[in-house]
Amino acid sequence: MTDLFTLLPKAELHLHLEGAILPATAMDLAARNGVTLAAGARVETLYRYDDLAGFLAVYGAIARAVVSQDDFRRITFEMLASCAASGARHVEFFISPHAHPDVPFATQFAGIRAGIAQARAAYGLTALFAPGINREQGPAAAEAYLDACLALRCPEMAGIGLDYNEAPYPPEPFAAVFARARAAGLQITAHAGEGGPAAYVAGSLDALGVMRIDHGYAVVNDPDLVARCRAAGVLFTCCPSTTRFTTIWRDLTAPDHPIRRMKDAGLRVTINSDDPPFFGTTLAEEYRIAHRDLGFSLADIRASILTGLAGSWLPQADKDRLAGEWAQEIDALLQDHADGL
């Protein structure tokens, strides 16, 4: 069983570059760049917090330790190497360039692209990224941020996201910036329903025009919205371990856990790892948790993987080809598993 969740081919759709920095790398970069992470910070206790605000404070401190183009290459490569070790074949990740206020976006993007190229050569995986808009900074800053990102447009920058502390920052003020991103040909997605209410999920669909919601758990509080999302085929990028730290749903085995309910309601639910070292997890482990704790049968796991591939931002022709290959590979692995291998 241990190997099955690693071996299954997977797409990772919800992962943050700065949230994937390994503790030892954070300590090393901080020492090298003369940045203090926290008083008396140690590798074992670096990633400790009680809620989303506490998490974002640690996240911000660690982001400031990443400075040079080669630092960005290193954290990108190390993150994608971890994904590959978990069986990821395609990765879509968020970046927070504004979290490194002293580093030009061009330096960051160049390092990130080098890290993607290095991982592609080493592991054969594909990767795309989406700058995440910091909703706490408001729509005017988001417009300037979009301009800065579009000025550095590259093939790996496939989309744009909306993240950081959700409540009390509803999606509606970002309607214009999302419209402009869409018009520029970027894919769009938004964090909603993690710390905010179901209305933020609905608002993201209505005002931003997204068909992909990152997290989305609060949708279970609004049955009409669940029905609407099911009918429209909205994709949810769920992250099981994250819910233990940043939401009110901290018991993954609870019958009312939202990811279980979203899956049972027939929503398009995918499994992802968000900020793996911060939450002590990996992509393969998140799939294990889905099966063991959240009631995902192996058929549900199979469906979730193929849903993730279908909902990814890869070109449609690539997705069509990979869907056939992955389905065959998954079926063979599940068959071996059924035979007790």
Ligand SMILES: [Zn+2]
């Ligand atoms: Zn996230």
